[in-house]
Amino acid sequence: MRALVAAVIGVAAAFALVLTVTAIGPPSGRTSPKPLLTTVPAHP
Amino acid sequence: MCRRASLILLAFAVFFAVLAPLLRWYAFPRLAKVPAGRYQTVVLEAKDATLIDYSTLEPRKVSRITMTETLKGNVERAREVKDETGRDVVVWDTLTFVAGPDGAMVSKIPERYVFDAHSQQPVHAGGEHVDGTPVQRDGIEFKWPFLVRKRDYQYFDMQTRTSAPIHYRGTRRFHGLDVYYFEQTVPWTRVPVPQALPLGLTPESIRQLGLERWYTTKRMFWVDPTTGAPVNGEEVHQEEMRWTGHPEKKPITAFAGHVKMRPDYVDSTVALVTSQRRLVLLMTSWLPWGFLGLGGALFALALVLEARSRRARAQTADMSHDGGKTGLPPPAGVGR
Numbered sequence: 035m036r037a038l039v040a041a042v043i044g045v046a047a048a049f050a051l052v053l054t055v056t057a058i059g060p061p062s063g064r065t066s067p068k069p070l071l072t073t074v075p076a077h078p
Numbered sequence: 079m080c081r082r083a084s085l086i087l088l089a090f091a092v093f094f095a096v097l098a099p100l101l102r103w104y105a106f107p108r109l110a111k112v113p114a115g116r117y118q119t120v121v122l123e124a125k126d127a128t129l130i131d132y133s134t135l136e137p138r139k140v141s142r143i144t145m146t147e148t149l150k151g152n153v154e155r156a157r158e159v160k161d162e163t164g165r166d167v168v169v170w171d172t173l174t175f176v177a178g179p180d181g182a183m184v185s186k187i188p189e190r191y192v193f194d195a196h197s198q199q200p201v202h203a204g205g206e207h208v209d210g211t212p213v214q215r216d217g218i219e220f221k222w223p224f225l226v227r228k229r230d231y232q233y234f235d236m237q238t239r240t241s242a243p244i245h246y247r248g249t250r251r252f253h254g255l256d257v258y259y260f261e262q263t264v265p266w267t268r269v270p271v272p273q274a275l276p277l278g279l280t281p282e283s284i285r286q287l288g289l290e291r292w293y294t295t296k297r298m299f300w301v302d303p304t305t306g307a308p309v310n311g312e313e314v315h316q317e318e319m320r321w322t323g324h325p326e327k328k329p330i331t332a333f334a335g336h337v338k339m340r341p342d343y344v345d346s347t348v349a350l351v352t353s354q355r356r357l358v359l360l361m362t363s364w365l366p367w368g369f370l371g372l373g374g375a376l377f378a379l380a381l382v383l384e385a386r387s388r389r390a391r392a393q394t395a396d397m398s399h400d401g402g403k404t405g406l407p408p409p410a411g412v413g414r
Contacts, residue, residue: 040092043092048100052100052104062115070171071146
């Protein structure tokens, strides 16, 4: 019975971690202030 | 003590064993996406190319034509589209600026490309265009989906404004990476004249001269299969100005050249893709397999501790059953 409880805790923790991380997601960032280029850049 | 430790280890073993598939098949498809605010430039060159001189309407050889492509993620518009459609999208405003050997403009074509941030499939949310003409893409452009497969893809051609298959032609080694090579040939097709041309020319003035623009290209991409990002691109590109209604008149070559990525941009693209590739591999392979192995090891350790704990308990039980006999011979003189 104790082993079953331990396994359930493990499963619940894994789901909680993954659901939280995916719910937060990566940041979307912001639009770059740099322009669309009309000159040839010298380097990347 | 052993029993408690084995239960804790069992919980961790299950945690890691469950985390492995969840990370690969639940978290990765939701977390892996093209950043909405990406800004990137690529410079391509065609050396010893042929270019039309619009003042004489004659083709001439030039030492170099340069194409500067800028991609700029429009985060505000991406948020608006997400609010409207509920989909996580990327909106790329791009500009392809073609310059002659003196740096003067040959043409410039703006585009707006809206696509799903996870699958890279086009999203029709309004505002998509090529050179101001509304378009509806049904193929990818610029980037392949994550975890590219060895198959043909529909690829959007900005000149013809249509999509056609781009064929997988095998795996190649490129700058230390195993990449998939794709090839597409666009046959001679009549295409719109760019809105911005040298000498103040317009599509209307070209039409009044009795000319129309035709184009063919062989497009080649070397694509990193993990990230779906091309690490190299080339085009054998030809354009002609043909006389409308006069097939007997000789067409004017407007552009002919082999366009290749400038080597410094190849190096920077390979470096960028290599770093991004590690992140994708971390989520699709390294962490899931690592967690699975760790889960297995912890489970084995939990079993060992549990077995020890049971052995210790059995011994304790045996001692209580035989009245505390130790199994040692009795001291001399005792029980005689």
